[in-house]
Amino acid sequence: MSSVVTRVVARMLLAPILVVAIAILVKGFADVGDGFSAGVVAALGILLQYVTLGREEVERTLPVRLLPHAAFVALLGALAVALVPLSRGDPILTHSPPAGAEVTTVGKLELMTAVAFDAAVFVLVLGAVVGIVHAVARAYEEMEAT
Amino acid sequence: MTLAFALAAGVLAGSGAYLALKRDLLRVVAGIVLIANAANLTLMASGGTRGESPILPVEGEISDPLVQAMTLTALVIGFAVIALLLSLVYRVYTGYDTLDLDELSKEEARHAREIDQQARDDDDVAEAEGR
């Protein structure tokens, strides 16, 4: 297992990494970045925890086991965003507010369905990568055990 | 520039094809990674225009945003495919205890013969019961 310093540093780095990830997501519409990169960055932060702290401790202290499930919820969410316009007679994936209309903003974040779609991508990618990391870690433990 | 892009893509794809012919399954996956890279590069190079990054406001020529979006999608899908491939490789290893394609082929052929034999035995049994 890794030294105390790396463990503490890894723990401390998690919050900033997540903040960076959220920033990439939120600023995605104005600057470089999108849901996918944000998701991978956040997942890398969690992967760092796995590497330094070990699977069991990470999964005991952080709710990461929920993330793969969240991924599928996010996929459903993206589908919902895609399909809801159909009920109004619009083509699939018509976003609202429509082109040209005013958008409420909170800082750099614009409140619109396109952003919700991107957020779904974020959660899905985060969940997928964490799920894959979890699967590899478990397979490794099983291999060690035998 | 066109020539440079084409040369680079050709070298990447050629190296990938070479690796994909190796006996080692992990090298086959590596070859596929290289071929995917070649494809992504081609996609990026096929943009109509080159210039500034497509983030508003821009002045002058901008780089074609459509191919960028397509390359992004291709990159992500490539990632998913490679993850799946790697876990398949691991699965093959746990099933056969080898990553050598020659040995796997032998194993597969043996397995096919076994299934055939099994089917033939079943037929014989069914025949015997039918009489």
Place this chain on the structure above:
Amino acid sequence: MRTWAPPATVLAMAGAGFVALLWLWLTGGGEVDVPWAPTLDLRLHLRLDGLAAMYALMATGVAVPVFVFAWRYLPHHLAQQGRSVREQPRFYALLGMFMVSMVGLALAQDLILLFLFWDLTAVASYLLIAYDRQDGGARRAALMALLVTAITAVALLIGTLLLYDRYATFSLPELFRVAESSTTVTVAGALIALAALAKSAQVPFHFWLGRAMVAPTPVSAYLHSAAMVAAGVLLIGRVYPLLELSPVLLDALVVAGFASMLVGGVLALSRDDLKQVLAYSTFSQYGYVVFLYGLGGESGVGAAAFYVVTHAVAKCALFLTAGAVTRATGAQRLSELGGLARAMPVVAAGSLACAATVASLPLTVGFFADELLFKAALERGWVFAAMALLIAVLTLAYMARFWTGLFLGAPRTEAGPVPGAMVAPVGVLGAICLVAGLVPAPFAAIAQDAATPSLLAAVPVEARYYLDLRAENLLALATFALGALVHAGHRAVPAAAEAVARLGERLGPERAYTAGLAALNGLSDRVHDLEVRDFRGRVTAIFLPSGVLFALAFVLTPTVGAYAVGSFSLGDLPLVLMLGFAACVAVAATRPRGHLTMVLTLGTVGFALAVVYALLGAPNVALVAVLVETIVALLFIGVLSLIPREVLRSQMRATRERRGTRFRDPAVGLVAGATVFVLVWGGLSRTGGEGDAARRLTELAPEAHADNVVTAILADLRALDTLGEITVVAVALLGVTKLLRRGRLW
């Protein structure tokens, strides 16, 4: 999962479906007509006309007793085979799918839709027959059923397309309006009839039905009475207006039907296995229906419809009887059974009523079925009446053999207790046969309605007792007398039947099927052997022909001016250097070094390309490329850590050896690289430089409230691509988690 939930669900589905369909039918039917793919002329056209009502009511109505029976049957069945009760939901799900596809088939008014449901029933029956999947016989029987019905289903499709080619419509009502007697219609009708005959297991396709008996009893009961086999005659009834246009087709139906009745009757007399007797009886009974459709006319078609309903009720009960008897005694051969009437009175009584129905004894609803048969046959002439008589005698004989063999005589085996839920369905169905024998009006009404769409006109179907000496009654009396005679000589008759059956086995169509299958199997084995000998050979086999195709393309397209070197300025120097670097590293990755080195080299290629993207003015792509490259490298290392070091080392040695492939691999790599180079160069030289699309997209981005044009494209303008992409990621997640877990995959 609660064990009662799945059967209760399908049972509720069947019950609710039955009530809803009945209500709809009584209130005059319903119709749904939605354009589904208008450019292809496909419609989702479902209509509850009389024919649809009859088959849909059968499919749901017969399902109720079958599901009740299965509820008690299945746990026992699974326990006997040492399987987990967790396999139950699958069974009910499949039965539900079978029922739904059958109802859909009954309602479909569009040939393509019909074909869809047709294949769906084939798939459902395949999975159900092979439900005991550890049993090789069950698997082979299922495959046989699937092959025979699905290959002939192609004939249905071809017939459909022939009609479409001629009349430009898939809609049946429209076809009936415009079609006139012609060769096209005859050929199409013949193809469709072929599919129907195979589905209804008529000669020469009958062999699959006998084999299919290995399925669990509820499946056999359902498959024989209301689904699958009934689908064949349903199709004949559905497209009857087209068949009617060609007298030759009707004559063919008469021949096929008669042959089936005869072969089925003889085989049913010769079999010892309970379910086999019933299977051949089914096949013979559907022969009646086909025969009647062939006779045609008002009385023929009306009688056919009447026959189908009575048979569904009675045959279902008989199969359940066989299941209950086997459950009680553990035996399933007539020679091992006997004298069960005292031990199982309800089953005996119920099945007596049903056997009498199939054998057309008076006081049961089956009597009218035979009266109608004789009437239709008499209308065509004495020859046909004689045929009908012969078959009726055979039917009576094998039904008598079945029932008396089971329930009369000396008891030969101990009969254990049987759950009430397995007895009750038999009793209820038997009671229905008897009550309808006295009050046949409901059966006649539905048959009358069902005959209407086949003739496109209202048809009277009369079911009542005439107490006089008319020809039908005389024929019936003759049947009873001759049937009793045959049954009395029952020692000699099965022996003769047995000999005929043996002969059929030796020369019959099943032989051709087996031989054909074996030949195909041999061919595929040879191809497979060729293929699995070497994976790299397989890869080469893909690369080589595609290379040849590309080379041909180059030969055939003019190359003058097709290749441009492109502009180059000093500012592009970093880009070119980076590309060169990426190419060099890629070549380095092919060196036979350790795996970790290889992974890191690959990562370097990716990062170099990310720099290229950044220099191209694509920071978004560069960011994602860096991230993807990182994750892929980490994942690679993770998988490397899962594989023992010795294995990796031996792999490296094997890579270094290069025995026999010393020149081949580099040559293939070179050719592949060169082809890609030429291809990409040609492609890139052709992209126009106007950038019109780029400008338009840039103008659109503010409309999507985004400054980052790429994100606007991904999340808004081309968001459907992204939706597909994240679906791929989710599927990959599922696959990876499943694959990395040790043990069985499912």
